[in-house]
Structures are given as C-alpha cells and as structure tokens.
Amino acid sequence: MMEIYEMREFDGHELVVFGHDANTGLRAIVAVHSTALGPAAGGCRMWPYASTTAAVVDVLRLSRGMSYKNAMASLPFGGGKAVIIGDARKAKTPELFEAFGRFVDSFGGRYITAEDVGTTTADMETVARVTSYVSGLGREPGEAGGDPGPKTALGVYLGIKAAVKFRLGRSDLTGISVAVQGVGGVGYHLCRLLATEGARLRVADVRPAAAERACDEFKAVTVPVESVLSEDVDVLAPCALGAILNAESTPRLRTRIVAGAANNQLGEDKDGQTLQLARVLYAPDYVINAGGIISVAREYYGGGTEAQVTAEIHEIPGRLTEIFERARRENRTTNAVADQMARERIGRSAHKMVA
C-alpha cells in the first residue's frame, strides 16, 4: 500500500485526490500543497508514468514547487498541480479533457489548472468548456495571457543577466557563452533573446530539427545531448527536464552559472551544496522561471495587459539578486535561501523530511 502521508514529498499537502472517469479511462491526480495565499494554481502534466507511485511523487513535487513559485512571484495564489497518467502522443481526446475539466470543477475553485508538459493551450480550451477554473487560453492582442513559453523565456533571460552581473561582474551578454539544454517552447525564445544581445550559443535537443532551427536562426552551435551539461561555458541553461543536477552530473559541470527554465532542476537539496562548493551560482528554478505563471495569473483574473505582465516579469532579476546576496552573506546555498523565503511567505516552518 502506498503510504502517502509518510512520503518525503508529502510535506503537509492540503489535498491529494485521485480521479477516474470510466467512459474515457481518465486517470488523474490533483494535489494542493497550500492555499494560504489564494486558490492553488498550477498546470496539468500528461505523462505515461511507469507506476501510480511515480505519478504521485511527481505531482507532489510539482505542487509544492508551485506553492514556492507563486509565493516568490508575489501572486495571490497557492500551489497545486495535476497529472494525467497517459501518453500525450496517443491517448488525447476531447472527451478525456472534458472529463478532466469536470474533475477540476469538482474542487469549486480550490485548484486552477493550465497547460504543462504534455498538454497544450488547445487542450485547455477543451477543459474550459466544462469549468471556469482554467487559465492559459487564447486571447486578443495586447491582453495578458496566451502561450506562457515566451514569457518564461523573458524571465529566464533577465535572470541570466542578473546572474552574469553577480557572478561575472558583467552588465551585458556580448561574448558570454551559454549552453541551452532543450530548445522547445521556452528554450527557442530564450535563444532568440540571448542572441540579440550577442551571447554565443551552444544548443542540444533530442529533436535534431529543433537544434538545427536554433543554429540557422541564431548562429548557435549544436553540441551532443549526452555532454551538454558538461560544456565549458559561462552559463548553463537547462530548459528540458528536471533532476538534471544530480550526483552524477554536478561533479562534471564546467559552467560558472546554472540558470534555466526547467522545473525541479536539483535532484536533491544536497546537489545545491555541491554546486556551492564548486562556486557555481545556481538561480533557483522556481524563481527564474516564473514568467509563465505571472502571465497565466494575470489572464485568470482578467483585465490585465501584456505590458503589465512584462513589467512584473522584470521584477524577477531583482528577486534573484536578493537571493544571491543573502546566500553569499549567510554562506548558504541559493536554493536553501529561496526555499526559506518561500516557506516564510506561505506561513510554513522549515521543511522536515519524514524518515
């Protein structure tokens, strides 16, 4: 039997609900970590998890991450997340997303969904047929909202500039080398912003066409997927998968800064210590990648403009610099400082792992 309350990822979650729809075969889990600051907002991931336990672990980690991300972005939202167990390339139907929408609706607004890995804006339009507790939909020009990828990329770009200033003492990116792992919805737009400012780009993607496009458009150089993390560069920008900073990869890093969009980049907290000892400046993922949720939040409450979203995203580098400075002053890891700040904001004491 799965001992959810005893899992290290549980961390005082308010709600974990397993949903099932017999007609469509929907199997989905909604997790709400905290509603202390408002309704729990976080996207819906669709993934062919190898086991239900793997899906639970993922949704709990992502949900807590959303609590921290929303708190640090000063949004009036708590943190939650949903996962649909299934293969996004094969199992998607409008009926499945309507069933998921009804599941979301059953929480009466305590959880608000949006797109995430494996789901799209179009899927959320389907969800919106049956519930209003959804964001990340189409919008008119100039209105807040729409595809969060470019917004996330803007925040990451500004965050990289803050990290370069702090660690390398440089105010511009001319000639700064950046390795980007994953040039998809966020990574592509990040490359565009970096290239405009004269950064030298190395890109890796498991989809060769995605990497080639970045080479053609931004004069990037392709590097192997297997070795992108150990490129000798100024900045490593992980924009693909989580848990890429782990016991195996961190000793091999040759960068001076890690600053990218991927969620849950650290395999474990102690990987943050390995980075600190190696004098690699780590920009906490949920702080630097908040641009998308800032946009989604403005869209959800309505009436906001794209210009307001852009202005809020420009607050990300200041927040990061505060974390970098505090970490240096207190000789702590940047991830520990950020976690503490986030937990203080949601009124939680330090996270204690259950053995």
Ligand code: NAD
């Ligand atoms: P995406 O799926 O559009 O792009 C990811 C890219 O990474 C794809 O091109 C994929 O082929 C590539 N990739 C996958 N595995 C790889 C590997 N091992 N090596 C190299 N490339 C690999 O996703 P996205 O929307 O660009 O998001 C990227 C990351 O940022 C994800 O971790 C996501 O959770 C996170 N994130 C995204 C947003 C957003 O607004 N889209 C917001 C916050 C965080």
